[in-house]
Amino acid sequence: MGATITEKILAAHCGRTQVNPGELINAEIDVIMCHDVTTTPAIDMLTDRGLSRVAHPERVVVIPDHFVPNKDIKSAEMVAKIRRWAKEQGIDKFYELGRHGVCHALLPEQGYVRPGITIVCGDSHTCTHGALGAFSTGIGSTDLAATLATGKLWFKVPETILFRLNGKLGKGVYAKDVILEIIRQIGVDGALYKAMEFTGELIDELSVEARMTICNMAIEAGGKSGIINPDQKTINYVEAHTAEPFKIFKSDSDAEYCRIVEINVTDLEPLVAFPHLPSNGKPVWQVGEIPVDQAYIGSCTNGRIEDLRVAAEILKNRQVAKNTRMIVVPATTNIWKQANQEGLLDIFMAAGAAVSTPTCGACLGGHMGILAAGERCISSTNRNFIGRMGSPQSEVYLASPATVAASAVAGKIADPRNYM
Amino acid sequence: MTGKAHCYKRDHINTDEIIPARYLNMDREADLAQHAMEDIDPEFVKKINQGDFIIAGEDFGCGSSREHAVWALRGAGVRAVIADTFARIFYRNCVNNGFLAIECPGISQQVDSGDELEIDIEKGIIKNRTKGDQYTFQPITGFAREVIGAGGLLNYIAGKVV
Known part of the structure; x- marks a missing residue:
């Protein structure tokens, strides 16, 4: 039996040839993104427990974005604390105001998102980066602290729902309408704990940016991650943004899915x-x-x-x-x-x-x-x-x-x- | 453990309702606790006593990954949330904090606010002393149990890895 792209990436990150849905694994994390709201508590947790050294500073990307430019004294203190911490830890990927952006838009733009890697961030919309064929998921501050301390994080290998999207979008209809339609059909917990894999002729047609819009809202259906098998468009995008090497994983044709949802978007209207x-x-x-x-x-x-x-x-x-x-x-x-x-x-x-x-x-x-x-x-x-x-x-x-x-x-x- | 039930039976109670983003410029449990559940029930903090339980419907804790939601509830005195189902990141955050999130499908239809509940974690039994009913849930086992037993993920890691 074949494996899904999600299973393959997770297996490769815990030293295994294969993992199965439901298994608990401890996976190596390639990119750890930190923003202003969830990182400050993580820093305190590490300090309190004497785990104050970040295991792999080179994997950490810090992007204050929620309350920047600082909206009040409290948020200014939060960012100041993260800035000091990043310096102490030798984290040089700190996106200061003026080079800043919303973290899930900035991370791929700055070339940190590559196919086949694992990404976590203390933010639920981290599922965005699956659009480039990475395993990427949102976590809380304790998970973030644990990942900073060890470079690894525990996961239950998720089952995958396959969304086969066919047809062509009409005038005035966009990727946003597609993901709103998917969530309308399966509900806000329709993909609870699951990986949502998107495929089909619509996905082939969509730009990488539009694919990000779709994966971004996987969490709004309860999904653990959204993911799209890399194609030439993915490779072109990634190579235009980074020179770092990457390995491409793709779902096998006989991979097992817990559910397959087929949607033809040809008659879809703006929602x-x-x-x-x-x-x-x-x-x-x-x-x-x-x-x-x-x-x-x-x-x-x-x-x-x-x-x-x-x-x-x-x-x-x-x-x-x-x-x-x-x-x-x-x-x-x-x-x-x-x-x-x-x-x-x-x-x-x-x-x-x-x-x-x-x-x-x-x-x-x-x-x-x-x-x-x-x-x-x-x-x-x-x-x-x-x-x-x-x-x-x-x-x-x-x-x-x-x-x-x-x-x-x-x-x-x-x-x-x-x-x- | 025993305590009073506070029912919020709606499905999909999200972390914006549990702790609105306007308070995310703070992260101390005591500060967050003053605003727990504010947008769903402004009286919540006054009603809750140390050791009480929240009863909720499906997908409790959906939305943002903010762990502040767990801290706000714990800080307000909540001993456990018992829901039909939980959203993934919220559930993870509960385990990671050693905070009890008990998944008990159907519970929201059987318990009313004010009911006195007794929970047996080991056996997976909730006794409703007010109504004389009993409900069962899958006891928490394995890795999650170990993490909760250690008092959270970081204690678990500090004990095991480092």
Whole structure:
């Protein structure tokens, strides 16, 4: 019997030729990413137990992103502590403000994500990096501390659900709509504890960035990881971002899956996930009159250059509606620069949108765009939980950057196909 | 161990509700505890007594990987969360902290707030003293049990690896 890509990567990282779902293993971790919120507690835990040396400083990448630029004194202290710690530990991959970005957008952009490696970070959206054929999963602060101390982490080898995505996307329909549809079909715990492997002609067609959008939201279905078998597009992307060698693993044709979900995307329409779960997707033309106070484009889900291009195309020569405010947050400094060079930032600002420096910011209700009670936001982000972007009495609707841009112009949730 | 049940029977109670991100600029258990469950029940912290239990539906703790959710609950006095099912990272974080997360499918339909529960971890039995009922769960064994027994993953590692 064959093995899945996930099983092969995990086996290779615990010195085995094969591992089976359900087994507990202790796996070598190649990249340990640290951000501001979950790293400070990990540093304290290590210090308290006298485990204060990081086993492999060269594997650690530090990217403060949630509350940067520091939103208050407490968050400033957190980043200051991480900065000191990184220096003490000889960790030289520290992404200071000005070279910063949302960690899941910055990590692949800076060439740390390669096929076949293992990646952990104290952040649930770490599943993003499976888009490049790596095993990548979100962990808590204790797991992070343990990985920093030993270079290894325990896992239960997950079963895999295979998502076979066929057909072609129609006009105005994007990777975001595809993952919202998947979550709509299987529910927010439909892939609990499982690896979600995406394949099929749609995946072959999608850009590497669009694949990241799909893997990014695996956690919103409860998944342990999202993963895509590497192809030539993956190799081209990785080679353009790093000279480090890598080994490609792929699922065997006779690999065993606990479930196979087939979806044809040809008739898929732009979706909007209603509050308060990402699984509440509805076709945008069915939503009726829903005015929006804020439209937000950014985050590790949809803050990359392709997303900004799509939004700018819709906003060009148009204005954000009078009673709506729009915030655009390019996910990394390089994306910001690129968008600037391409004239996208001018388009946003001419339309009346505010453009911010990269930050996780308002996506998690941190800062830079918090909602008041009774306010409604349409957002290209990943979660619409109660209070996610501010007041527990506010509402978040999730959609693609195109639908967010169209809604900003209309002042209410709108079908992007009418603006293309 | 015995304590009172506090029921939040909805499925998919997420870590944003357990500890909202606006408090993630803090990481001390005592500070976080003051805001535990704030967005789902602003009265939670006043209601809970040291050693009480939370009863919840499916997928408890979904969403963000913030371990602050576990610390906030423990700091508020919660002895264990008993849920139909748990989200993966939250469950991991519980084990790693030596905090009890007991998976007991169907529990949310059988217990009401205020019920007095007695839990036998070894045997996997929950007695409802108020209702006179008894529920069973798969006792925690193997690696997870060892980690919980050590008081969490780092103690386990400090004892074993280093």
